[in-house]
Structures are given as C-alpha cells and as structure tokens.
Amino acid sequence: MSKVADKKVYRLKQHSLAKISCYRNYVDIYLSVLANSPFEKLYLLDLFAGEGKDIDGNLCSSISGAEALKRHFTHCPEDRKKIVFFLNDPGNSVIEKGLKKIDRVKKFIDELQLPENVTVKYSSENFEDIIDGVVKRLSQLNSRERALCFIDPFGYKYSKPEKIRDLLANGKTELLLFMPICFMHRFTAKAMKDEDYTEGRHIEEFVSILFEKQIPDIHNQVAFIKGIQKQFKTYLGIPFVDIMYIEKEKSQFFALFFFSNNKKGFQKMLEAKWAIDDQNGHGFTVNKAAITNTLFDNIDHEDYTYQLYEEIRKKEVLSNQEIFDFGLNNNHLPKHTKKVLDELKRDGKIIISTSNGEAALGYYLEDNHNKKIIVSLKK
Ligand SMILES: C[S@@+](CC[C@H](N)C(=O)[O-])C[C@H]1O[C@@H](n2cnc3c(N)ncnc32)[C@H](O)[C@@H]1O
Known part of the structure; x- marks a missing residue:
C-alpha cells in the first residue's frame, strides 16, 4: 500500500x-x-x-x-x-x-x-x-x-x-x-x-x-x-x-x-x-574499557560505566543513597550499579566500608536503606 x-x-x-x-x-x-x-x-x-x-x-x-x-x-x-x-x-x-x-x-x-x-x-x-x-x-x-x-x-x-x-x-x-x-x-x-x-x-x-x-x-x-x-x-x-x-x-x-x-x-x-x-537482548553490560582505559580516548561519555566511575573519581566519597540516586538520575537500576561497583572493587579501584570504617558486605542500593555504606576511591 x-x-x-x-x-x-x-x-x-x-x-x-x-x-x-x-x-x-x-x-x-x-x-x-x-x-x-x-x-x-x-x-x-x-x-x-x-x-x-x-x-x-x-x-x-x-x-x-x-x-x-x-x-x-x-x-x-x-x-x-x-x-x-x-x-x-x-x-x-x-x-x-x-x-x-x-x-x-x-x-x-x-x-x-x-x-x-x-x-x-x-x-x-x-x-x-x-x-x-x-x-x-x-x-x-x-x-x-x-x-x-x-x-x-x-x-x-x-x-x-x-x-x-x-x-x-x-x-x-x-x-x-x-x-x-x-x-x-x-x-x-x-x-x-x-x-x-x-x-x-x-x-x-x-x-x-x-x-x-x-x-x-x-x-x-x-x-x-x-x-x-x-x-x-x-x-x-x-x-x-x-x-x-x-x-x-x-x-x-x-x-x-x-x-x-x-x-x-x-x-x-x-x-x-x-x-x-x-x-530484546539490549540489556545492560559493564563496559570494562571505561574502567581500565586510563587515557579515556575513544570512550563513550554517555556510557553508564564511565559516568558512575567518573562520579566516584570526582567526589572521591559517596554514600549508598547518593549512589542509588545517581543511578536513577542516569536512568539505571541498582542491579546495573551493583555490576559496575563489583567490577571496580575487583579491579581495586574502590573501597566499600560501613560508616565505622569496617569492611561492608553489601552495597544496600535502596532508597532510604537503614544501613549506611561509604564507597570511596582507592588512591
Ligand atoms: C499523531 S495523531 C495521534 C493519534 C493517537 N494518539 C493515536 O494513538 O493514534 C495526532 C492527532 O492529533 C489530532 N489533532 C490535530 N490537530 C490538533 C489540535 N490542534 N489539537 C488537538 N489535536 C489535534 C489529529 O486529529 C490526530 O488524531
């Protein structure tokens, strides 16, 4: 027709x-x-x-x-x-x-x-x-x-x-x-x-x-x-x-x-x-290049892995609430954020601790979660 x-x-x-x-x-x-x-x-x-x-x-x-x-x-x-x-x-x-x-x-x-x-x-x-x-x-x-x-x-x-x-x-x-x-x-x-x-x-x-x-x-x-x-x-x-x-x-x-x-x-x-x-197979995957490439050439600046890593690099310390909000504001879910944090932890780029400075077991990425966690950049 x-x-x-x-x-x-x-x-x-x-x-x-x-x-x-x-x-x-x-x-x-x-x-x-x-x-x-x-x-x-x-x-x-x-x-x-x-x-x-x-x-x-x-x-x-x-x-x-x-x-x-x-x-x-x-x-x-x-x-x-x-x-x-x-x-x-x-x-x-x-x-x-x-x-x-x-x-x-x-x-x-x-x-x-x-x-x-x-x-x-x-x-x-x-x-x-x-x-x-x-x-x-x-x-x-x-x-x-x-x-x-x-x-x-x-x-x-x-x-x-x-x-x-x-x-x-x-x-x-x-x-x-x-x-x-x-x-x-x-x-x-x-x-x-x-x-x-x-x-x-x-x-x-x-x-x-x-x-x-x-x-x-x-x-x-x-x-x-x-x-x-x-x-x-x-x-x-x-x-x-x-x-x-x-x-x-x-x-x-x-x-x-x-x-x-x-x-x-x-x-x-x-x-x-x-x-x-x-x-549909367009689900979220961590972009390893955004974490491992120190030159940041050829990196998609709209990429969520890059954006989250950049946010942590810029602020150096973020709470679980701030990280949860950052995900939503950038149209990603806690499960996507968790994948990126897991990768950053594995690569030794961040430290996850409780507010008392002890090692934390999880990220607790929920709105108003009663557990407070600190994500800090490892220098
Ligand atoms: C893109 S169609 C939307 C169709 C509808 N939402 C659908 O699912 O089929 C735009 C519609 O706007 C109507 N329309 C045209 N001029 C309009 C105006 N000034 N104010 C409100 N509606 C108008 C047209 O009759 C048409 O049905």
Missing part, C-alpha cells in the same frame, strides 16, 4: 504501533504502581486521542488506554480508586466519513463497558484552546489525586517547553510526550545553517527556549535526543526524565519522553523498561 493510500485509509505505521505499545506499558505500570497507594483519584488525559482504531483494527492510544484500565480493574477489583479518563481530538474521522474522531472513540469505549469507577470525558477542542484550562485544573489537584498526561501531536508545534513546564508544575502530574526527533533534527540543522529558513520557526523557538544560548549537539540523532533530555531536566527543574527510543529506520528516531517528579514511580517505570530491553 502506498503512503498516500495509507493516509487515506488511516493505517497505523510500525513506529506508531511501537509508540502505542510503549504508552500502554506506561499506563499499565502507572496503574499497578498506584494500586496500593493512598491516592483516591487519578486523571488520565490523552489530549491527541486519534481515531480509536485504524482500518485494520489496531488500537490507537485512546482505546489502548481504555483497555489498560479495564484490564487493571478486572485483575485488581480491590482497587476502588476513581478514574477520570479525559480524551480529546478535534479531527474528523478519515475512516468513517461524517463522524468526528472523538465520536468514533466513544463508540469503541461504549463497547468496552468500563467499570463504573471510570468516568470518561470526551472533548473535540484544539489543544491550543484547552491547554491553559487543563493546566489550571491540574494545578488544583489535591494531595490524594494524581495525573498522567499523554501528548501525541503530529509534528512538534504544540510541544512547547513552557507548556510542559506548566503541566508538571503541580508536582503531581507525570507526562508522556512523543517527539518526531528525525524531523526535528533535520530542521534544527537547517535552521542553524540558514538564518533565512523561515519554515523552521517552531523548531527554532523550541531549541532557543530549551537550550537557551547553547548550541545543541546535532552530530547524530542520539546525541540530539540526549541533549534534549538534559536540557529538559534543567529547564523543567524535575529530577526524572526517561526516553524510549523508537527507530523508524536505520539511525532515524522517534522518542517517547517520560517526565516524573516521583522517585518510586520512576524506578518502577525503569524496571519495566529494562525488562523489555533485557528480553
């Missing part, structure tokens, strides 16, 4: 299916992490909800989210939390002429018969007309409420850093943002080379707000994604930003960014993500 015909019949492409599957995973984890929490009400917002299902019956984000809710409450009937499921899309259906996309979504959701603690709200407004209202409503969440928001536009003109900052400002919202990195990367390169490139207005605004006066590293798309991740952390002032890479074709990426203020929730998300990586 040609691309034009695909568009006419609305057939989800491989990278869109991958994105929706990542989104569904996040929703599953979010619901299960919060199942045993004291929170009483969750808001799940999909602000670019789509058609519901494509021409082949593949689920869009809206129905994937609805199925995740149904699955969760079927398996976990003791969870009596209230859910407000807000779905928005202003578009007209290209599959069923005369229907709005959101009416099609409603039809599929009605068939699903969601449990009665789930209230679904439908809207067909332009994002730009409702976002300030959404931010205002989320800023009024009380201490027993939380929200997860999905932003999945065509392109990136609505993915403005200021709006993302506003959405996260209450400290109670987690956000998933899909970004077509391959297009953004191409247009950034063009806008940086050609001052008269007027079509690049949105990307120029995005880059100049997020990177301020710095020039983004665009030598490849992965470097560009990592730069965006780093700048988001600084700009938004939130500790946890994770990325799912979706490779469209060789070295052409889309990315799903996950923003969170919550340490425990973020750790659970990372566990689930690494479980998928382990299954």
Whole structure:
C-alpha cells in the first residue's frame, strides 16, 4: 500500500504501533504502581486521542488506554480508586466519513463497558484552546489525586517547553510526550545553517527556549535526543526524565519522553523498561574499557560505566543513597550499579566500608536503606 493510500485509509505505521505499545506499558505500570497507594483519584488525559482504531483494527492510544484500565480493574477489583479518563481530538474521522474522531472513540469505549469507577470525558477542542484550562485544573489537584498526561501531536508545534513546564508544575502530574526527533533534527540543522529558513520557526523557538544560548549537539540523532533530555531536566527543574527510543529506520528516531517528579514511580517505570530491553537482548553490560582505559580516548561519555566511575573519581566519597540516586538520575537500576561497583572493587579501584570504617558486605542500593555504606576511591 502506498503512503498516500495509507493516509487515506488511516493505517497505523510500525513506529506508531511501537509508540502505542510503549504508552500502554506506561499506563499499565502507572496503574499497578498506584494500586496500593493512598491516592483516591487519578486523571488520565490523552489530549491527541486519534481515531480509536485504524482500518485494520489496531488500537490507537485512546482505546489502548481504555483497555489498560479495564484490564487493571478486572485483575485488581480491590482497587476502588476513581478514574477520570479525559480524551480529546478535534479531527474528523478519515475512516468513517461524517463522524468526528472523538465520536468514533466513544463508540469503541461504549463497547468496552468500563467499570463504573471510570468516568470518561470526551472533548473535540484544539489543544491550543484547552491547554491553559487543563493546566489550571491540574494545578488544583489535591494531595490524594494524581495525573498522567499523554501528548501525541503530529509534528512538534504544540510541544512547547513552557507548556510542559506548566503541566508538571503541580508536582503531581507525570507526562508522556512523543517527539518526531528525525524531523526535528533535520530542521534544527537547517535552521542553524540558514538564518533565512523561515519554515523552521517552531523548531527554532523550541531549541532557543530549551537550550537557551547553547548550541545543541546535532552530530547524530542520539546525541540530539540526549541533549534534549538534559536540557529538559534543567529547564523543567524535575529530577526524572526517561526516553524510549523508537527507530523508524536505520539511525532515524522517534522518542517517547517520560517526565516524573516521583522517585518510586520512576524506578518502577525503569524496571519495566529494562525488562523489555533485557528480553530484546539490549540489556545492560559493564563496559570494562571505561574502567581500565586510563587515557579515556575513544570512550563513550554517555556510557553508564564511565559516568558512575567518573562520579566516584570526582567526589572521591559517596554514600549508598547518593549512589542509588545517581543511578536513577542516569536512568539505571541498582542491579546495573551493583555490576559496575563489583567490577571496580575487583579491579581495586574502590573501597566499600560501613560508616565505622569496617569492611561492608553489601552495597544496600535502596532508597532510604537503614544501613549506611561509604564507597570511596582507592588512591
Ligand atoms: C499523531 S495523531 C495521534 C493519534 C493517537 N494518539 C493515536 O494513538 O493514534 C495526532 C492527532 O492529533 C489530532 N489533532 C490535530 N490537530 C490538533 C489540535 N490542534 N489539537 C488537538 N489535536 C489535534 C489529529 O486529529 C490526530 O488524531
């Protein structure tokens, strides 16, 4: 089927299916992490909800989210939390002429018969007309409420850093943002080379707000994604930003960014993500060269083995809590950190001791572990 015909019949492409599957995973984890929490009400917002299902019956984000809710409450009937499921899309259906996309979504959701603690709200407004209202409503969440928001536009003109900052400002919202990195990367390169490139207005605004006066590293798309991740952390002032890479074709990426203020929730998300990586054979391995190569030439500075070793070299002494936090902030789990520490210990580069200076038996890499351990650089 040609691309034009695909568009006419609305057939989800491989990278869109991958994105929706990542989104569904996040929703599953979010619901299960919060199942045993004291929170009483969750808001799940999909602000670019789509058609519901494509021409082949593949689920869009809206129905994937609805199925995740149904699955969760079927398996976990003791969870009596209230859910407000807000779905928005202003578009007209290209599959069923005369229907709005959101009416099609409603039809599929009605068939699903969601449990009665789930209230679904439908809207067909332009994002730009409702976002300030959404931010205002989320800023009024009380201490027993939380929200997860999905932003999945065509392109990136609505993915403005200021709006993302506003959405996260209450400290109670987690956000998933899909970004077509391959297009953004191409247009950034063009806008940086050609001052008269007027079509690049949105990307120029995005880059100049997020990177301020710095020039983004665009030598490849992965470097560009990592730069965006780093700048988001600084700009938004939130500790946890994770990325799912979706490779469209060789070295052409889309990315799903996950923003969170919550340490425990973020750790659970990372566990689930690494479980998928382990299954796919892209799991974590210690990079011995980062430890043994004293010249540090040819070393990937984004490599976690290198980063952790550098942190210990720089600070010379770190507690188990600091090491645990460093791992999470760099999107790695305690089991990865343990592997690196084991290797450094074996190579005689670090000493592990208790606060009394005695040899320690373990690293105790958990948040707020009652045992305190010191990792120090061996000089
Ligand atoms: C990339 S699609 C997202 C699809 C959906 N999340 C899915 O999984 O299929 C973008 C959607 O944004 C909708 N859209 C277009 N302009 C919009 C706007 N100004 N505000 C909100 N949604 C818009 C389109 O109708 C389209 O369904």
